[in-house]
Amino acid sequence: MSAAMTISDPWFTSLAPGRRQALLDRARSSSAPTGARVYGVGDPPDGLWAVVGGEVRLVSYPAVGIESVAMILAPGAWFGELSVLDGGPRPHDAVVVRPAELLHVPLAAFEQVAAAHPLIYRDLGRLVCSRQRSALTFMGQAIAQPIAVRLARVLAGAARASGRAQVQVRQEDLAAMVGVSRQTANRTLRGFERAGLIELAYGRITVCDPERLRAVA
Secondary structure, eight states, rough: OGGGGGGGGGHHHHHHHHHHHHHHHHHHHEEOOOOEEEEEEEEOOOOEEEEEEEEEEEEEEETTTEEEEEEOOOTTEEEEEHHHOEEEESSSSEEEEEEEEEEEEEEEHHHHHHHHTTTHHHHHHHHHHHHHHHHHHHHHHHHHHHHHHHHHHHHHHHHHTTSSSEEEEOHHHHHHTTTTTTHHHHHHHHHHTTTSSEETTTTTTEEHHHHHHHHHH
């Protein structure tokens, strides 16, 4: 497996060449089938991960019986940085949605990199900050923008991130991501379908007109 596919990630490409190579030199490659759990809620930190191929999602459980997709990770994305930085337990399940090729920098290996390159902690802090900024922006949009705009943005972003017109996502997950009920999300999605923007099927949504969907977003 080539680690070169991780180079597309803006955070990773922004690292100083020495620190970037130090991470790659200590990374282990692995494959994981659909449904595999990379790590679980409450697990101790085990290092830094990257998606080289396939798709991984970060899933949380805000209430009993409720599952919420916090992030969809496409090839190039690094994850697991929060627990590496603060030493706390994992806040999400990391679940493979499409058969994945992964890179893993174990915690001990990351600490070796940090001993030789202390600025890697600042790099990791920047990754955490970028995720926090995205979350704050999304929260602001969720309050101020219409449901159709929020749903269109999530769908367009998911299709763009995966590089596929067909997005494997449940309507209840979409609803949780934009902060509405499943019934409300379904009404809006049916409107998108009637307009020819998407096609709905069980467990997946096909983006038929990405340009018009982005215009809505």
